[in-house]
Amino acid sequence: IVTYNVLINAMCNEGDVDEALSVLRSLPSRGCKTDAVTYTPVLKSLCGSERWKEAEELLAEMASNKCALDEVTFNTIITSLCQKGLVDRAIKVVDHMSEHGCIPDIVTYSSILDGLSNKGRVDDAVELLRRLQSYGCKPDSIAYTTVLKGLCSAERWEHAEELLAEMVRSDCPPDEVTFNTMIASLCQKGLVNRAIKVVEQMLEHGYIPDIITYNCVIDGLCNEMCIDDAMNLLSNLPSYGCKPD
């Protein structure tokens, strides 16, 4: 079954869900008993292409095969729903986890935070972040960064800076993704000078700006009609140890 699970996952990652489904269908005749790992990648692919009905049928099939849903399966579905903007539906799924003996974890909540942030419901995201402790989850850098992105999208820079400062104070310090998130948002909103200050902060924290960092700044410079600066930065990338992509 592990062999077939690897195969099914690979097919899903290549975009061949239907091929994966046909392998899944063939498993009983090969004497293999499917498990949650078999179904999860297929569910992820189906949800990713918004084939919700088939996903639900597959979930029903799992139930009838007495194949228990686990945390990863739930998190996969919840993440897909959030990525498709269906965060309220995702929250309902979270509420059903305990019936299956599953406890929402930091991955579950990070997905919800992302869904809320992307819907512009950043105040709800902040509130959920604050409640994580009482749900038995310790916020980590990913959870913070997700909410930070929501604040940046809403151009609530002061609040975003506060959250960043809070991360530094607490025991989940910002990482390269956190800094890149802030830099990307500032550059997108035409605040390249402010973004460059964050690049300096990034260096102070021991993180080396990477190609994503520079792509954001170059893009921001171009949008501000500073093509010469952008060209300069681009030609200096190799000297910063970065290969343009």
Next chain:
RNA sequence: CCUUGUGGUUU
């Protein structure tokens, strides 16, 4: 820690 599935950054 040791065969497979889940969360945050640019285009």
